[in-house]
């Protein structure tokens with residue numbers, strides 16, 4: 293791999309490492325950095341829902357869901373539009389664009405949807421189908437109201453052999469995003485899984501009514517005490533119903549002492565549910581539709597963002613690899629232990645500008661250098677430098693074929709640390725909200741967390757062994773390393 297060293301910050305940083313050309317190269321850096329022009333976008337309000345949603349997750353035990361107004365839904369649509377537009381700009385012929393844009397257009401229509409969409413969910417055999425049937429006949433009496441009622445596959449029972457139970461439940465609960473509210477049916481006291489599922493729905497800002505079905509199977513006081521404890525545990529409305537009570541035995545005594553027995557059908561009892569439904573539809577109908585629109589917009593946005601991140605990640609990969617080699621070459625050529633870190637830092641500054649550009653994060657030269665040295669000291673602080681140097685030495689010692697003296701340890705460590713820094717940055721950028729003219733104030737705590745988890749997740753020994761076995765030759769004299777160093781000096 294031939295690496296061209298024409299990057300101004302890089303050269304500046306390596307200058308420190310080589311100790312000679314410092315002042316002279318800074319000037320170049322400052323002038324040339326102006327050539328990095330970053331695209332800028334138009335600003336859009338929004339993001340408020342995110343903060344709100346996080347609050348909901350945090351306080352879900354105590355708070356009920358937040359009613360969504362029209363503006364919040366409109367903002368959510370706008371924020372997903374930004375991401376889709378970015379995707380269109382960065383990958384004009386992306387396969388998913390048509391679909392995303394079509395769904396975006398539908399969201400505008402969705403804002404004024406008149407039909408109400410209701411989802412019935414719950415565990416196996418709790419009475420979902422029965423409830424849907426009963427509700428459909430209730431709504432038949434209100435021809436001015438169109439209500440679409442659907443039932444999910446049962447929760448907490450693995451239907452798909454391939455997918456695990458949790459996976460299936462996750463999908464079922466996610467499907468609720470498209471509905472205005474959810475009737476969560478149970479037929480006995482709440483289990484822990486049911487409680488968790490309710491919490492998840494609430495975290496998605498989903499309006500839920502907890503429906504305690506099969507009331508006919510309980511004695512009156514038993515029923516009352518379950519209902520009371522449910523109301524204490526759950527912040528959503530709780531109602532007791534009997535969607536299809538069992539027939540009861542009726543005995544009629546005659547004067548002569550004989551009696552007659554027969555089974556009598558009992559009418560379904562949906563009274564409490566009907567009251568709750570009509571109250572909700574009278575007061576919150578529009579808010580419910582807006583909340584659904586918002587959930588759909590956010591779903592669309594996160595799908596578009598995943599696709600965008602995928603593209604950016606693919607583009608970032610070769611960059612990171614390139615800097616990995618540059619770092620290796622620099623440290624190899626100049627194997628003073630403390631300096632490999634400085635060289636790595638220098639390289640990171642350039643990598644930060646390049647990756648930042650890919651992720652639409654504006655970084656000035658100064659900011660990039662700050663970030664780079666912060667990452668360098670974080671790496672030291674977290675012990676990553678020491679740890680990887682040790683691992684490299686051990687691997688090198690046990691590898692008879694490729695053991696080389698000099699800067700091998702520094703070279704390989706620098707490559708590895710550069711890689712970790714690059715991957716951590718990508719991960720960090722991926723999580724950033726996609727907005728216009730994003731400020732580049734880094735959240736250092738978050739960056740440190742990301743660095744640590746990326747370090748932990750990238751099995752260092754495996755990577756380093758591969759590096760030693762396959763790639764180290766590139767660092768040996770007479771190979772590309774020489775070219776690298778020559779180029780470097782020429783650039784300086």
Ligand SMILES: Nc1nc2c(ncn2[C@@H]2O[C@H](COP(=O)(O)OP(=O)(O)OP(=O)(O)O)[C@@H](O)[C@H]2O)c(=O)[nH]1
Pocket residue numbers: 415416417418419420421422423445446505506507508509533534535536537538
């Ligand atoms: N005793 C009693 N039984 C009921 C009540 N509601 C439904 N059932 C019975 O419960 C059983 C399951 O009802 P379904 O409506 O099929 O339940 P489901 O939740 O749709 O079942 P799956 O879709 O298979 O998970 C049936 O035998 C119903 O008759 C009720 O209020 N009381």
Ligand SMILES: [Mg+2]
Pocket residue numbers: 420421422443
């Ligand atoms: Mg069913």
